[in-house]
Amino acid sequence: MKHDILRVADAALYYEVRGEGPLLVLVGAPMGTRFFAPLADLLAADHTVLTTDPRGIGASTLDVPESGSTPERRADDLARLIAHVDAGPAAVLGSSGGAVTALALAQRHPGAAHTVIAHELPLNEVLEDRAERHAAVEDIIATYESGDVAGAWKKFMVNAGVPGEPPAGPNPDERFWFCHEMRGTTRFRPDVAALRDGGARILVALGEESAGQLLDRTSRAMAALLGGEPVPFPGGHIAFVMDPPGFAARLREVLGAV
Known part of the structure; x- marks a missing residue:
């Protein structure tokens, strides 16, 4: 695995490259390189795999730390990274906020x-x-900014319809995500015509264990706008973390069919 920093106008972008073969980009938001590493290691057997910490997260630092992160800015970063490694065009798997980055x-x-x-x-x-839904996000952000971290997480989990307990322990990226990334990501407006006519094949993927959750609704709605149904993937929202081999096998199937 190789890692480096790419300097852009207002940020320093940390990225990692593994393997050889067709370029495959794995991107999240707020999840960065460490969450994708086990999956990237598996896929590097037959791909050049690019992962990155999105701006403001992990080792990707901003010149103005409090500046926001929008899908548009993250997409521009990703385009620069793809050009920099000079192995594109790429297949891009974006998950959670990274899926919005990929659409952008x-x-x-x-x-x-x-x-x-x-x-x-x-x-x-x-x-x-x-x-x-926008009002719920604003309430979550306001709760976090008031200092009620546990309350913000509880509201987030309820809004997402996700069972279980919020993450425990300190998270250095938590504040940036709540205060500078969540609003721009959830409010992104996809240009459906541009996505249909832009030349790339766009697929929406949905975890088989995510039925009834908010992202089940958003994924089905986006797939319908593109004229199709979501492509099923194993597990739930973070299946690529919980079951890298199963996720890698399904991703290879989907890439092989396109």
């Missing part, structure tokens, strides 16, 4: 990716009750 990449940088797989995208703008 397809819109803003036609030709950077030949395939985009958007896995469980938190895209409130595609829902009929978007105003209610």
Whole structure:
């Protein structure tokens, strides 16, 4: 595995490259390189795998630490990284906020990716009750900014419809995600015509264990706008962390069919 920093106008972007073969990009938001490492190691057997810490997260630092992270900015970063490693065009697997980044990449940088797989995208703008969902996000952010971290996490879990307990322990990226990334990600407006006509094949992926959750709704709505159904993947929202071999096998199947 090779790692380095790519300097852009307002940030330093940390990235890792593994393996040889067709370029495959794995991207999250807020999840960065360490969450994708086990999956990337498996896929590097037959791909050049690029992973990165999104701006403001992990080792990717901002010149102005409090500046925001939008899908558009993250897409521009990703396009620069793909050009920098000089192995594209890429297949891109984006999960959670990274799925929104991947859609923005397809819109803003036609030709950077030949395939985009958007896995469980938190895209409130595609829902009929978007105003209610936006209000819930604003309440979560306000709760966090008030200092009630546990309360913010509880509201987040309830809004997402995800069972279980919030993450325990200190998280150095938590504040940036709540205060500077969540709003821009959930409010992104996809340009459906640009996605349909941009040249890349766009697939929406949905975990088989995510039925009834908010991202089940958003993923199905986005797939419908693109004229199809979500592609099933094993597990739930973080299946690529919980079951890298199963996720890698399914990703290879999907990439082989496109």
